[in-house]
Amino acid sequence: MKTLIQVEVYKLKRSKVVLITTVLTILALFQGWDFAKLGLEEQAEDVFRAFLYQGSMSVYSWLILPLIITFVLALMARMEHSNNSWKLYLAMPVEKGKVYVAKLFVGVGIILYSLILLYLGLIFASYFLGLESIPYIWLAKRFSILFVASLAITGLIFYVSYRFNQFIVPILIGAGFAFPSMFIANSEKYWILYPWDYPIVSSLSFVFDMGNKGVFMLIISISIFLAAVIIGLLRFRTKDVL
Numbered sequence: 001m002k003t004l005i006q007v008e009v010y011k012l013k014r015s016k017v018v019l020i021t022t023v024l025t026i027l028a029l030f031q032g033w034d035f036a037k038l039g040l041e042e043q044a045e046d047v048f049r050a051f052l053y054q055g056s057m058s059v060y061s062w063l064i065l066p067l068i069i070t071f072v073l074a075l076m077a078r079m080e081h082s083n084n085s086w087k088l089y090l091a092m093p094v095e096k097g098k099v100y101v102a103k104l105f106v107g108v109g110i111i112l113y114s115l116i117l118l119y120l121g122l123i124f125a126s127y128f129l130g131l132e133s134i135p136y137i138w139l140a141k142r143f144s145i146l147f148v149a150s151l152a153i154t155g156l157i158f159y160v161s162y163r164f165n166q167f168i169v170p171i172l173i174g175a176g177f178a179f180p181s182m183f184i185a186n187s188e189k190y191w192i193l194y195p196w197d198y199p200i201v202s203s204l205s206f207v208f209d210m211g212n213k214g215v216f217m218l219i220i221s222i223s224i225f226l227a228a229v230i231i232g233l234l235r236f237r238t239k240d241v242l
Contacts, residue, residue, distance in 0.1 A: 024067065
């Protein structure tokens, strides 16, 4: 398994996945930075939560995170789909199941990298802006919940990326479902039925009313992730991809 993970990391080094992930994450941070400067000018009480954090998360959880998940997982699958690379890869003495899990592990690792980068970016931005009383624990909890809430999207896009050979399919699904999510998140009744809303609602729970559905949302997200991964793994192990 360790060798397979190293192989996947080596493949990504030759692509621009990490660079694009970094740039997109920093764009969200810049929006929060601009919001925070506005809050300082207005002498607001809680610049960190109401301006820096909310400004970054309003675009990150709505659009950037789903796009990162989609781009990373779809590109990893495309590396094998293009030119029928599966034939060469699986001709080696490797287990299909371990290959599948290794790709998932690396893909989730890059998504975690984006979350950690934004977490650290918000802290450093707070220092540069001269903000006091940075809520480290509160912020860590928010990002942990955000990661769990995004697992549903990760599982679905991962499954679709390896289910279809066409690169455009996961891109259309991932991006297409992300754009209307902000509008659906405002619906107190229907947002729970739309997994692309989970990152928005979980990260901005003080803006969107979750009611008593917070824990239920996380259970659904984990369940969707596990179901998509297990179904995809069983299919991947039995399908003749050669």
